[in-house]
Amino acid sequence: MFYEKYKKLIAWAQLGLALVFTPILIAQGRKMIQVKGSDTMINLVQVLAEEYMNRTPAAKIAVLGGGSGTGITALINGTTDVADHSREISTKEINQMWEKGVKPRTFTIAVDGLSIIVNEKNPITKLTMDQVGAIYRGDVKNWRAVGGNAQPISLYGRQSNSGTYTFLQETALKNKNYSSDVKEMNGNAQIIEGVLSDEAAIGYVGVGYVLDKTTGKPMKGLKVLLIAKDDKAESFSPMDKDAVDTGKYPISRGLYQSTNGKPGADIAAFIQFELGPDGQKIVEREGFYPIGAKYTQENAKNLK
């Protein structure tokens, strides 16, 4: 009797529930891998993910930027599966991870020579690490002091959530503060934009960003500076693969991906693709450098 009366209503309710829950269930069946972090790495990882999805139609990967700090924070808060970062995870972040039970496994997927760039109209061709540090600390304010034109230096940089910002601060700036005159841009591409249109500019970007992919040479209008470790050392270009590989180029670094604990099967498969020969070919095509033997071993250990 009761059932008879409300039959219609129950049927409708069932339909409604089905409509609401089916998409959720479907979405869960096809799990999307979230990758988030470094702006330097975003183009590279996006291309890698696209290529991987072409080969493995079942895979779904979403790649987001935001900066290395943002990616690592997301890994700590559990809002991403993989964090891209262009600097190592800091001790403070490691502590936060332990507090939250996050046990990071880090993979080096490519090598970058951080490139110091100026406008092509600037006569400067090389700088030492000390000079780069002095310029970004604001101790040197005019190009004349480092052998250029008498022109106030116009500083372009990244925001503090950027791994590149931290990396340069730790290396060239020797852990001192950046000058407060640095114009803080949102990403590598914006720094390039700024340097292209500003004769007195200096900026720093990942080497993959200075390459014009159609010609294989640095982008027109930009000049990539040679960097020397100190006054006595020889200076090298970040476009020089050997110098970056051997560490003669003083600001070369790994580009990393971290997961929480041992990566699950679908994530591990993607990382394996990135580290494999096809993935590394893409790394080179995007203007970065493939990983050497040392990193390969470490990576293999972390995948197990």
Add this chain to the structure above:
Amino acid sequence: MSKQGLRNLKESAVRTFFLMNGVLTIIILVGIFALLLYSAVPAFREVKIGEFLTSTSWDPTSPVKAEYGILSMIVSTVMVTLVAVLIAFPIGLGVAAYLSDVAHWRVREIVKPIVEILAGIPSVVIGFLGIVLFGPFLAGLFGRTNGLNALNGAVLLAIMALPTIISISEDSLNAVPAAYAEASLALGGSRWQTLVRVKIPAALSGIIAAFMLGMGRAIGETMTVLMATGNARSFPHGLLDSVRTMTSNIAIELGEVPYYTTHYYALFAIGLVLFIMTFGVNLVADLVLSKYQEREQ
């Protein structure tokens, strides 16, 4: 239930509904203020409030010593906003006067919608124009190597504030009773005298509201200034310096900051200061408005 009873019920239901809407806005406002206050106060466990408001160096991620001084940002915000309004207000009032007093009705029918379309342009687009078009122009004009500075931001904000100022000023000029203008013209006043000495003073409350609302539009705008002003943290020494406003700073740093740290709370404290500033502007606008309305009556 009788028909009359049903009607009364409906009436009171509708009345309650509207009352609830009114109450809701108040609850939202109080809620936002409470949330801001709650999230901002912990910042002052580590940062002295005096230092927070008067120090010019902001560097929360410094490896040497974290510094939390927002004076540079306050000055930058005030500078960019004031210059924007000073540029926009005369132009806006001029356009409003033209539309209400001088323009042929056909011209007005064309120009008014265009002004309203201007209000609909997304701030990202205006910021982009600042980077590619207006910045390089300013750089050339002042012999600088780049145009990412306070003036660039101010001009863009002026463009964004214009539609508000024009629409409201024009409405209030149109609302002046025709008898005022007719009396002035009959007494031998020229059209210019009628406009400046009769119509504008009569519409003053609306014009001041337009000024204040334009200022409110400018002070809270984020994306445009973020893109166009260069975001350097230094204390501004002029309009051609690169500056970082309070809104830009919050937008830049809130996305990356680890939760529940002093840096996180300090960003909310900046939000609170901004809230108090805009609240002040609106309060002054309201006081001025009610004063003029009293005088008119």
